[in-house]
Amino acid sequence: MTVDTPAVRFDAGSFRDPDTRVFHHNGSVYRCLSARALADWEQLAGTAFYRRFAAARRVIPTRHVTDPAALPALDDRWAAVLEHERLPFVSYPYEWSFGMLKDAALLQLDVTRAALDEEMTLKDATPFNVQWLGAQPTFIDIGSFTPYAAGEPWAGYRQFCETFFYPLLLQAYRNVPFHPWLRGSLEGITAEQCNALLSGRDLLRRGVLAHVYLQAKAQARYDDAPGNVRQELRAAGFGAALIKHNIDRLRRIVERLRWDAGRSTWSEYQREHSYDDADLRRKTEFVGRVLGSRRWPLVWDIGCNTGNYSRMAAGHAEYVLALDADHLVIERLYQALKADGPANVLPVLADLADPSPGLGWRGRERLPLGDRGRPALILCLALIHHLVIGRNIPLDDFVAWLAQFGGEVILEFVGPEDPMVERLLRNRRDQEFEYSSAAVSAAVERHFGAVTHETLASGTRTLYHCRPTSR
Amino acid sequence: MLRSAMFVVAALVVLERPAAAYLDPGTGSMLLQALLGGVAAVGVIAKLYWHRLTAVFRGKPQGSKR
Known part of the structure; x- marks a missing residue:
């Protein structure tokens, strides 16, 4: 291998399995394999289930790189390189809605079940191995597939419970949001913790007795006990049939989990918002004009609500992130996108006053929201008052934050006399907010190069199209 | 028949490879x-x-098997 090729840029989140690591080069995604992982890949590539799942993009399409000369020089311990189809955006389970985590869980179970039918299994079972192509989940960790050794238990069972099943159970049975928990612990929720959160009555609910209560008891009793349980299980005749039975039952339980969310603060927005028809038409025209001016690689629609503008943007963009801080809003949007598309919109649960930070090893294993792809255009429609008044973010600082992505922005300013703003201010009369048309105009002029604007007929709302200085 | 034979060979190879399980499945959870x-x-x-x-x-x- 040549010595002057650039150093390998390994993905900061790809280190747990010593047999395979992901790296990035010239905008493409590669995975290097040890000799053992190469044998696993060759077996996987020969299976019918892999071809079936990859064709449907339920497993990320992958090819063996036969001419790695153009790639950076690799250490001798790597025997081969694969290239994966590039994901439009990487998101994490604490940014997904209940239905997204549930569909990711079903995919994980389906992939594992199909692998077992062809004498393979998976080394782990974490939602970080599932990513999204719009509203379709795809399994990305090709390195997780390995031959099934007769008598072995399912290695990922505990992890599946901790990172998929318990979070779903808590949301479905107790209406406890799983996001703060998964964001607070990348390892998920332990059986003991989940057991402590459920009541005695919950023991009668599907999946609780066996997978939560008994598992918590079994871990407390046996996890530190001496002895080679693997060997004992093998000698007792444990095998794939038992795992398949467990997976089939788990799948039925997950399939039937429902989150009865009712009504949230923002889920009724479309029915209650304060536009008249003429204002709405002019707003749509303004946004449509900017969207239609070019093809956008990545658009963020922040405070997307029903996703109407995300859908509009989808026709002019490679990929759209529809972000909202309301779980129910994101859940409804996900279900709508799953049913009717478009296929290039990813719903993301995000509170922009407290966006996903860097987490895990060195704080880089899971990246901050803003580090995973810069938006070429941000739609910030009727959101600014929620951050400036609702969350006390200084107006100028918020506009500076929008500008630092280096792209264009459509900003809708909702004036202090608007009924929605009045509602936010009703308990805050004692506080001074720098929240006025003049302040927002000054801020966009300060942080952007070129600004055009249009005030809607009602006079309380103004739309700004802001372009960066350098363009 | 050939498939079974191949599986036995594969299983023998695999049994020599405990390190593939980089994740601890947990003794209690395995049981x-x-x-x-x-x-x-x-x-x-x-x-x-x-x-x-x-x-x-x-x-x-x-x-004692350990």
Whole structure:
């Protein structure tokens, strides 16, 4: 291998399995394999289930790189390189809605079940191995597939419970949001913790007795006990049939989990918002004009609500992130996108006053929201008052934050006399907010190069199209 | 037949490769999996207990296999 090729840029989140690591080069995604992982890949590539799942993009399409000369020089311990189809955006389970985590869980179970039918299994079972192509989940960790050794238990069972099943159970049975928990612990929720959160009555609910209560008891009793349980299980005749039975039952339980969310603060927005028809038409025209001016690689629609503008943007963009801080809003949007598309919109649960930070090893294993792809255009429609008044973010600082992505922005300013703003201010009369048309105009002029604007007929709302200085 | 033979060979190779399990599946969770295997699990659980019971009479305390 040549010595002057650039150093390998390994993905900061790809280190747990010593047999395979992901790296990035010239905008493409590669995975290097040890000799053992190469044998696993060759077996996987020969299976019918892999071809079936990859064709449907339920497993990320992958090819063996036969001419790695153009790639950076690799250490001798790597025997081969694969290239994966590039994901439009990487998101994490604490940014997904209940239905997204549930569909990711079903995919994980389906992939594992199909692998077992062809004498393979998976080394782990974490939602970080599932990513999204719009509203379709795809399994990305090709390195997780390995031959099934007769008598072995399912290695990922505990992890599946901790990172998929318990979070779903808590949301479905107790209406406890799983996001703060998964964001607070990348390892998920332990059986003991989940057991402590459920009541005695919950023991009668599907999946609780066996997978939560008994598992918590079994871990407390046996996890530190001496002895080679693997060997004992093998000698007792444990095998794939038992795992398949467990997976089939788990799948039925997950399939039937429902989150009865009712009504949230923002889920009724479309029915209650304060536009008249003429204002709405002019707003749509303004946004449509900017969207239609070019093809956008990545658009963020922040405070997307029903996703109407995300859908509009989808026709002019490679990929759209529809972000909202309301779980129910994101859940409804996900279900709508799953049913009717478009296929290039990813719903993301995000509170922009407290966006996903860097987490895990060195704080880089899971990246901050803003580090995973810069938006070429941000739609910030009727959101600014929620951050400036609702969350006390200084107006100028918020506009500076929008500008630092280096792209264009459509900003809708909702004036202090608007009924929605009045509602936010009703308990805050004692506080001074720098929240006025003049302040927002000054801020966009300060942080952007070129600004055009249009005030809607009602006079309380103004739309700004802001372009960066350098363009 | 050929497929079975290939599987045996593959299994033999695999059994020599414990390091592929980079994740600790947890002793308690592994044992629980024997309970969650449906009808096929009954025999496995019986044998598991039988092995543990007879280990006492064989004079080998649990854990001596390590």
